[in-house]
Amino acid sequence: MTQTTPSSTMSFVEIINGQPLERSAIPDLPLPQFQNAILDAVQDGHRVAALFGTPHQDPAKLNVYAVLADDRRSRFHAAGTSVSVDGFPSLTPRCPQAHLFEREIAEQYGVKPLGHPWLKPVRFHRSYRAGTDAWNRTATDVVQAGVMEFYQITGGQVHEVAVGPIHAGIIEPGHFRFQCDGETILHLEISLGYQHRGVERAMQGGPDHRSLHYAETLAGDTTIGHGCAYAHMLESLSHCRISPRAAAIRGIALELERLANHVGDLGALSGDVGFLPTASFCGRIRGDFLNMTAALCGSRFGRGLVRIGGVGFDVETTLAADLLKRLDVAEQESRGAITLLWETSSVMARFEGIGTVPKDTAAELGMVGPAARACGLDMDSRRDHPSGIYRFSHVPVSTWRGGDVFARAYVRWLEIQRSIQFVRDQLKTLPSGELRSAVAALQPNAFAVTMQEAWRGEVCHIALTDAQGRFERYKIVDPSFHNWMGVAMAVRGKQISDFPLCNKSFSLSYCGHDL
Amino acid sequence: MLHHVINILIHLALLLAMPPLLPGVINKTKAFFAGRKGPPLLQPYFDIFKLLRKGMVISSTTTWIFQAAPVVTLAATLLAGLLIPFGPFAAPIHFTGDLILFVYLFGLGRFFTTSAALDTGSSFEGMGAAREVTFACLSEAAVLLGLLVLVRLSGSFSLTPMLLAPLAHRPEAPVLLAAAGLFIVLLAENSRIPVDDPNTHLELTMIHEVMVLDNSGPLLGLIHYGAAMKLFVLSDLVLHLLVPFHIGVPAADWVLFIAEMLAMAGVIGVVESFMARLQLRHVPTLLAAASLLCGFGFVLMVR
DSSP states (O other): OOSSOOGGGGGSEEEOTTOOEEGGGSOEEOHHHHHHHHHHHHHTTOEEEEEEEEEOSSTTEEEEEEEEEEGGGTEEEEEEEEEETTOEEOSTTTOGGGHHHHHHHHHHHOOOEETOTTOOOSSOOOOSSSSOOTTOOOTTSOOOTTOSOOOOOOSTTEEEEEEOSSOSSSOOOOEEEEEEETTEEEEEEEEOOTTOOOHHHHHTTOOSTTHHHHHHTSSGGGHHHHHHHHHHHHHHHTTOOOOHHHHHHHHHHHHHHHHHHHHHHHHHHHHHTTOHHHHHHHHHHHHHHHHHHHHHHSOTTOTTTEETTEESSOOOHHHHHHHHHHHHHHHHHHHHHHHHHHHOHHHHHHHTTSSOOOHHHHHHHTOOHHHHHTTTOOOOHHHHSOOGGGGTSOOOOOOOSSOSHHHHHHHHHHHHHHHHHHHHHHHHTOOOOOSBOOOOOOOTTEEEEEEEEETTEEEEEEEEEOTTSOEEEEEEEOHHHHHHHHHHHHHTTSBGGGHHHHHHHHOOOHHHHHO | OHHHHHHHHHHHHHHHHSTTHHHHHHHHHHHHHTTOOOSOTTHHHHHHHHHHTSOOOOOTTOOHHHHHHHHHHHHHHHHHHHHSOBTTBOOSSOOTTHHHHHHHHHHHHHHHHHHHHHHTTOHHHHHHHHHHHHHHHHHHHHHHHHHHHHHHHHSOSSHHHHHHHHHHSOOOHHHHHHHHHHHHHHHHHTTOTTTOOTTOOOGGGOSHHHHTTTOOHHHHHHHHHHHHHHHHHHHHHHHHHHOOOOOSOHHHHHHHHHHHHHHHHHHHHHHHHHOOOOOGGGHHHHHHHHHHHHHHHHHHHHO
16 A cells, blocks of 8 residues: 555556566566565555466567556556476465466466466466477377366256357357356356467467457457557557547547447346346347448448558547537436436345355456456545546546446446546547557567557557567456456356356356457 | 037137237237337237248257257147137036146257257357256246145146136135235246246347247247147136126136237236346346245145
């Protein structure tokens, strides 16, 4: 809680959202010091925004970088270390936030975090490094999604329920393995990876004309979020400053994306408990918000709006006036449809006290976004690590307490109101400026972090450029990556019939996790 | 004699042809309250005819039970429909003690449906079967207690005199209490909100729908048809208690009966439009309440 740099991260270098550093400025620490610094920093309330591997010149070693988020001081702390490819002591037993990141390192580079309590594949792809992978599979062994050792509980009343990867609804593929005692969930294991496309590797050697498209399609419902994070990365690495007008239009698009998804999710939550009025109305109002995005750029999901150096489409005065009118209608209608949820006791009976994640569990897991804010964690990268328009126009952070389905729903409703206000303010006072600024070549040998608060939580992109200014490593962390474990914790000890509702209240992305 | 034959023929025709109209009305009502246009009123008929023309995929792990279940269930429901009077007209079949047969015909259907669900070996279907029989234990008690009110009122052990007895009496508290209890049973037995959600695609939350996930084609068509018929028969049961009125002219009484049936479907649609589903673990409480309502009605009768 101090305002000075904690001594623990003294060894790490400070870095600000969108301000690149020379790679030589990133300290290369000995492993014990690196890990202890992470532990101390997490103890101090920092979060692990990213922890990832990248190849070392020495084939017997692997570089590992950590980016810690210090939300109170709007800083990131970065450092690197090198570990032996034979393995390194795992951080996870002492720092649960590192759990999935270490599994990812193990899977990508075949380097085992020794003592990791839950070392299983993340996305079920082959190791990037030649030789056997972390599970001693050779290059000829079959690697199939979902094929692994699942945790099992045995006993008289215990039964196993396997859901997915093919689901009855139109959702993405993912496998959920429940260990149940009657109707009670003893344990849920989530196995994803079915949507793995290899985006991080495809970004390497870039940027090229495909890279922005990869970013926009990382998670279809977060097109603007990932698009902005990627564009911001290129702009920061080329020291390009986008015009206030372009920044404002990006902000409008990001908030419209949030509005469409939040309204859609509240409708879906209502549908999951069989409450039709809100489900039907929100489904339609979601479309209205998507259509506003379409009015901006011709795509309901915002494809093509964010361009490197600015935006691809302007908001003329007539369009702004039209959008303001549509916003008023959508606001009034969503208020009617959504307050109906809070006023219907049978809905509240389903929302309250279901799928509770305690605040300390959320913090320990490193949860982000509305799911974390619903547990009372006061964090929002629009305020904590502002970039673009959010440096000038502030959006109040919406938190709630309880960490249950109701809190996750209610935080969304609070955010809907704040976002509508924000979009309205921006449309009324659109600054002037070029739509697109020229982008120069990228800074060589640089390390940069960009972060955006997409609707689901923070989107973090990290780039390491080589001597030619190409991407040597491009690391993407989608908010879903932080939050999937939260779903498993939310349903533990709860009724299996409430799982779909809990899952929807998180509304996580499969492809954002699978990359 | 002739009018008896005509009434029986109308009874049969309605029992066979009208049931799928009820879910159609429910869906229209729900769509109205949701601000949607909704599927056509006759969509359930279209669905059943479509399914009857389709091929079937039958899991190789299943036995004859799986294929027999939809047929047995439909036959049991049809037979139950012949034991119960429609409107003020006597049932085609009635004898002393037929109320027990009536209740346990549904029990037979349930036995086969749940056995077929277990037959597939799917963990979902096993879960659904467990839920179905757990809740049935409670709803069966409510139905029997509700019928006991009528036994007391009519002094008969046959459904026709029992269900026509309220016609001769003014609406009384015990009958209305039993009607309320049986209405809850009607919702539960027909997998309606607040007990089950017939529209959900979420396997883990289903009760009835999850048991028939493996069915396809004609067998699924029979299941839909049988479910609609069960809704029809149980709605008729509740209607006798809730609106014991008749005009006295047979033709007018048949029209009144059809109108009451459609209104009942409308009421179910309204309930579904204004309520969310209960948490599954609260369903037994609701069914216990149904038993209490019927039981209290019975206590009032014997006081």
